Amino acid sequence: MFDLARIATTLTTWWWLLLSLMFLFYIALDGADLGAGVFALFSPEEQERGAIMASMAGMWDGNETWLVVAGGVLFGAFPLVYGSAFNYLMIPLMFALWGIISRAVAFEFHVHATGSKRFWGWAFAVGSFMAPFGAGVALGATLQGFPMQAGAAMAKGAPGLFVNSPVPHFTGTALTFLTPFSIFTGFGAVITAGLAGGLYLCARFEKGDPINVKAQRWTTLFSYLALIAIVITLVWSYAIFPWAAAKWTGPYWWVWALWLLVVLFFAFKSMMNHSMQKDFVALLWGEGVVVLLWFAMWATMFPYIVPETWTIQAAANPANSIAVFTLFMTGFVPIMIMYNAYQIWVFRGRTTKMASYGGH
Amino acid sequence: MLVENSLPILLSRLDFAWITSMHILWTPLTIGVSWILFGLEVAWLRSGDERWYRLNRFFEKIFIVNFGAGVATGVTMEMAFGILYGPFSQAVGPFFGNILGFETITAFMYEAGFIGLMVFGWNKIGKGMHLFSTFNVAFASSLSAYWILVANGWMQTPDGIVLKDGLFQVTNWWSAIFNESNNWGFPHMWVATMILGFFVLAGTSAWFILKNRHADLFVKMLKPAILALLIATPIQIWLGDSLGVDVAHSEPTTLAAMEGHFHTYLPDGKPNTAWNLIAIPNAANDASLFSIRIPHVLSLLETHTLNGVVPGLDQFPAKDRPDVWVPFYSFRIMVAIGFFLFFMALWGTMLILRGQLTVAGLRKRPWFLRTMVFSAFLPYLAIWTGWWTREVGRQPWVVYNLMRTYEGTSHMGLGQEIVWFLGYGVFELTVWAGAWYFFSRVIRKGPDLESPLPGEPEQDSDQEHAGGGLAKPTFAKPTFGKSH
Numbered sequence: 001m002f003d004l005a006r007i008a009t010t011l012t013t014w015w016w017l018l019l020s021l022m023f024l025f026y027i028a029l030d031g032a033d034l035g036a037g038v039f040a041l042f043s044p045e046e047q048e049r050g051a052i053m054a055s056m057a058g059m060w061d062g063n064e065t066w067l068v069v070a071g072g073v074l075f076g077a078f079p080l081v082y083g084s085a086f087n088y089l090m091i092p093l094m095f096a097l098w099g100i101i102s103r104a105v106a107f108e109f110h111v112h113a114t115g116s117k118r119f120w121g122w123a124f125a126v127g128s129f130m131a132p133f134g135a136g137v138a139l140g141a142t143l144q145g146f147p148m149q150a151g152a153a154m155a156k157g158a159p160g161l162f163v164n165s166p167v168p169h170f171t172g173t174a175l176t177f178l179t180p181f182s183i184f185t186g187f188g189a190v191i192t193a194g195l196a197g198g199l200y201l202c203a204r205f206e207k208g209d210p211i212n213v214k215a216q217r218w219t220t221l222f223s224y225l226a227l228i229a230i231v232i233t234l235v236w237s238y239a240i241f242p243w244a245a246a247k248w249t250g251p252y253w254w255v256w257a258l259w260l261l262v263v264l265f266f267a268f269k270s271m272m273n274h275s276m277q278k279d280f281v282a283l284l285w286g287e288g289v290v291v292l293l294w295f296a297m298w299a300t301m302f303p304y305i306v307p308e309t310w311t312i313q314a315a316a317n318p319a320n321s322i323a324v325f326t327l328f329m330t331g332f333v334p335i336m337i338m339y340n341a342y343q344i345w346v347f348r349g350r351t352t353k354m355a356s357y358g359g360h
Numbered sequence: 361m362l363v364e365n366s367l368p369i370l371l372s373r374l375d376f377a378w379i380t381s382m383h384i385l386w387t388p389l390t391i392g393v394s395w396i397l398f399g400l401e402v403a404w405l406r407s408g409d410e411r412w413y414r415l416n417r418f419f420e421k422i423f424i425v426n427f428g429a430g431v432a433t434g435v436t437m438e439m440a441f442g443i444l445y446g447p448f449s450q451a452v453g454p455f456f457g458n459i460l461g462f463e464t465i466t467a468f469m470y471e472a473g474f475i476g477l478m479v480f481g482w483n484k485i486g487k488g489m490h491l492f493s494t495f496n497v498a499f500a501s502s503l504s505a506y507w508i509l510v511a512n513g514w515m516q517t518p519d520g521i522v523l524k525d526g527l528f529q530v531t532n533w534w535s536a537i538f539n540e541s542n543n544w545g546f547p548h549m550w551v552a553t554m555i556l557g558f559f560v561l562a563g564t565s566a567w568f569i570l571k572n573r574h575a576d577l578f579v580k581m582l583k584p585a586i587l588a589l590l591i592a593t594p595i596q597i598w599l600g601d602s603l604g605v606d607v608a609h610s611e612p613t614t615l616a617a618m619e620g621h622f623h624t625y626l627p628d629g630k631p632n633t634a635w636n637l638i639a640i641p642n643a644a645n646d647a648s649l650f651s652i653r654i655p656h657v658l659s660l661l662e663t664h665t666l667n668g669v670v671p672g673l674d675q676f677p678a679k680d681r682p683d684v685w686v687p688f689y690s691f692r693i694m695v696a697i698g699f700f701l702f703f704m705a706l707w708g709t710m711l712i713l714r715g716q717l718t719v720a721g722l723r724k725r726p727w728f729l730r731t732m733v734f735s736a737f738l739p740y741l742a743i744w745t746g747w748w749t750r751e752v753g754r755q756p757w758v759v760y761n762l763m764r765t766y767e768g769t770s771h772m773g774l775g776q777e778i779v780w781f782l783g784y785g786v787f788e789l790t791v792w793a794g795a796w797y798f799f800s801r802v803i804r805k806g807p808d809l810e811s812p813l814p815g816e817p818e819q820d821s822d823q824e825h826a827g828g829g830l831a832k833p834t835f836a837k838p839t840f841g842k843s844h
Contacts, residue, residue, distance in 0.1 A: 058480040069464045082457065152767060153447045153770060162763065165451070174775065333465070336465065336470075339470075346481060347484070
């Protein structure tokens, strides 16, 4: 009765879904924080950057940590992807991580700084640009897939227990990731983050507050930029990824078309609410667009986890490890969501530039 | 030459060693101090003594700067296995990957989910909820250390697995998780974090007493810190010895390198029982050019007999021997610091027993205070050297006796490896310089004795605790009616 292989397949697919969810939490939550940092890049004064940083002081760490959780889930459930894709994505990830380092320390140092306040303010803003840019490049590069081979990755020909290992490793060069498409997705990610950040700042600061007023204009501009970026990404993907084109024009083309209509509806609702200054509602509709597009992308890639490179099943841990991971870790997912939600709830509400800055 | 010492592999080892060393500079203090902050908060809530609260808030400032640096360097760590050691990550995925997944889900996120409440929540959540948040941060950071030591311990003593299809597949989860090295390694690491935390607090307190600023307040901190250290430092020596005995039988090459023990037998055929105080290994890494030797001590240490045989490096093929320089000297520095810190705890206890641990008594003993300030830096060095002993001593293996380091290295060009090193060189040094600079600023500024206590009528305190909106949750009432 018990078909073990089938159970393992199901659990693996389950972790693929959870992985998608963890990444989604990261881009949806930290995306807004990062975007607010991109906004701060254009702030003429230090006080404004300080206020923006203070507005997320109690939450940024939790939001950012979803990335670490996604990395941990990838390592725990799909180590074969983790160990090859990250090797492939070294340069863009390094770039994003440097951005994350700059931001993380800037948050703590900016408060105490006097003479170097400007420096740490810029470290926050520049870091907030680098992180989504690097992550966006990495995402675009992942969609392109990468070359792999079994056998030693380095020091070929040296003896050892792994000479005949069937596990394929990344074999390209440092710059294999670099294409016009991946560069474009880097900017696309910055634009999307910028929009999320704008929506967040509108909702976070009191109406009439200088930051709110600026963020309103910013958000309007970025919602058009983001729409253009989404259309270009879709058309470009259709042109260069046969696996995507085949799926979108396959027998279920109408599902994709319907999905696109729903996305457009969400985007429309977000823009309408934004123009009526129902800022929090606009933020939620905007996040809805991210959710819909994200799941559409994962569905397009199915059954691949990295297109044309790793299928979900080939990349997963052996059944035994996947089972243990499921047994012990699944229950923590709702708990993580709960305490993160509580933390965000405690720090909710609108603030002002002056109030936030007071503590700095 | 060992493949592990060829330039591309050596650089990838350096790349990883650098980010690890710069990460372990922060996390132990986070772990140790978070428990101390919890203790201070409990002391305040139980006794109602405001001074515990003031001390808590002061050390919390240091804690949070340190925490930021720990997160900044830690996110990289979580990705770096895949980036720099991709084939290793793939092969160890079924166990090590799972454990790292456990760590992010049950510890890293757990900590992040409560840190905001702990630091910025003083006036937004009730006292009970706040205490709970502090506890969660402390517990989560220790749990994180546990999982990391499980994973790293397993690399030293890879139990409970079988190598199949190029993957280390788990056959026994219990013996893999409770692997030999972890069972002694985790307590040793955890106690080190507590010792570091207490010495940083004691050193800071000593500085204030030395400068005669808030001396009363910091004497109050110094006393429990010294008593805690009187317990922790000898325990640490015992744990270290036990870990050493374990290394002797589970990783004989590591032990031989740590002790510079090249020859199992003397030329006359008797066992070589001598312990080297100092040794200069030769270029071929197979004998020492010079050494100061104390007979019988090595056998006593490792076999607890006078003339027991301890396998030397000559028992192992040259290609399986770790380099001696780093493990030998870092081990000695760590041990020396361990004993010195025990001595400091004894010195402090003696002052307590004589009733001299008072402002007046300490002012007459500036050298005790100065040495205490100096001692605050020593645990950092001990943790570094201990970790280097562990990691370099395991070479040329990444998974002891099963996977060689070069087999785990990612496919990278020299340029890539150098860019990583230079980039992280700049970023991590900036983090280091910044964090220590802001530690010194926070310390020079001193504790804030003015702002109202949480739950008291607020004057300006909303601004003090920036980071949230103006809206105050309805449940943010002071609970714990005990204090004031």
